Amino acid sequence: MPTVLIVGATRGLGASLAKQYVSQSARVFATSRSKDTPESTKDITYIPHIDVAKEDAGSKLAKHLGSISLDTIIITAGYFGTESFDEPSWEKQVKMYTTSAIGPVFIIHHLVKAGLLKERSKIILVSSESGSITLRHESEGGGNYGHHASKAAENMVGxxxxxxxxxxxxxxxxxxxxxxxxxxxxxxxFDKFWDDGGAVTPDEAAESLIKFIETFDIKHTGEYWAPRGPRDIGTAEAVLGKDLSTPLQLPW
Incomplete structure (x- = not known):
């Protein structure tokens, strides 16, 4: 039975990943930022008070897990605060950088130093195509500096x-x-873009991500991918051309 840790698992993609991994007979550990979590079962254990934006998240998580060996770690926790050039937000930007690019380093550091990862373990950082500098196109315009730049920083962290x-x-x-x-x-x-942008449910995204993780290994370590391909990346064809593959390796 594989053991999977999902950081940020009480809603959205993280919750869908936890549900689907359990349905595939995995043992799942799932974190929550607050003290309120769903009820744990024999297959899924919820860990409260793990806030990726806090320095102690990694040490608290390692302490809770004890000597459990992890096959896969997926960090899905995120924060998106909108802003513009005319109205930038210091507070939102700091929170986005901390959540996306600082917190994951400390979490992985503590889990590795505690001996919880082994050879052939996998770490997946859930980033975004918005972190690709190459894919930024004039048709999109600027703005949302913290969102895009924190994801680019997360890509570098990975x-x-x-x-x-x-x-x-x-x-x-x-x-x-x-x-x-x-x-x-x-x-x-962004719900106004859901239909035109090809937005999918978290369950659909989780299914394709799990399939991708199954085939991902050390030969591809450090790479940046879109498991669902270019279908919801609005600038993909304008920048990369037509007839793109699925999964699609993304440019930095």
């Missing part, structure tokens, strides 16, 4: 982790799971 962990046989992947119909995207007004 690449650097892959270099540090390669000798241990631990593979690190960075993924754009798809444009999703979630409370997060709705909360920033």
């Amino acid at each position: 690449k650097l982790l892959s270099l540090d962990l390669k000798e241990k046989g631990v593979a690190v992947g960075i993924v754009h799971p798809g444009f999703m119909r979630t409370e997060m995207t709705k909360g920033v007004g």
